[in-house]
Amino acid sequence: MKRLYLYGLIAVAMCATTAHAEGDKTRGRQLVYTCQGCHGVPGYSNVYPSYHVPHIAGQNEQYIVNALKDYQKGFAAPGTGRRHPTMGAQAESLSDRDIADIAAYLSSLAK
Numbered sequence: 001m002k003r004l005y006l007y008g009l010i011a012v013a014m015c016a017t018t019a020h021a022e023g024d025k026t027r028g029r030q031l032v033y034t035c036q037g038c039h040g041v042p043g044y045s046n047v048y049p050s051y052h053v054p055h056i057a058g059q060n061e062q063y064i065v066n067a068l069k070d071y072q073k074g075f076a077a078p079g080t081g082r083r084h085p086t087m088g089a090q091a092e093s094l095s096d097r098d099i100a101d102i103a104a105y106l107s108s109l110a111k
């Protein structure tokens with residue numbers, strides 16, 4: 001009995017680790033709240049319909065991770081990564097985990 005309980009705990013721990021590595025969509029959904037004003041995730045209204053912003057909903061997960069890390073790089077050290085003051089400031093406030101969760105959520109959406 002005790003042994004079964006232990007296996008159960010290990011299984012739960014392994015699940016939790018996997019979920020983290022893949023990014024937590026539920027958490028990502030909360031995090032993209034601040035992105036929606038500009039990027040207009042479907043199901044939410046776009047505050048600036050005339051402002052040119054690339055679509056990120058349904059984008060490839062790794063692409064989103066790379067893009068955000070590049071903006072972070074360009075913000076921290078101009079001349080490297082992607083240079084864009086607005087997105088740089090956005091990306092700068094995100095942790096690696098935030099980025100993974102955001103990418104998991106956005107890539108799960110329909111284009």
Ligand code: HEC
Pocket residue numbers: 031032034035036037038039052053054055056063064067068082083084086087090091102
């Ligand atoms: C103030 C408006 C604004 C906000 C808020 C904003 N973005 Fe952006 N985002 C932009 C603009 C403008 C670009 C295009 C920048 C460029 O030309 O490199 C962009 C580009 C991107 C790209 C690259 C897209 C591509 O096709 O290469 C990603 C990914 C992205 N944003 C994610 C996010 C995420 C995630 C958030 C929220 C944490 C966010 N953005 C918040 C305006 C915004």
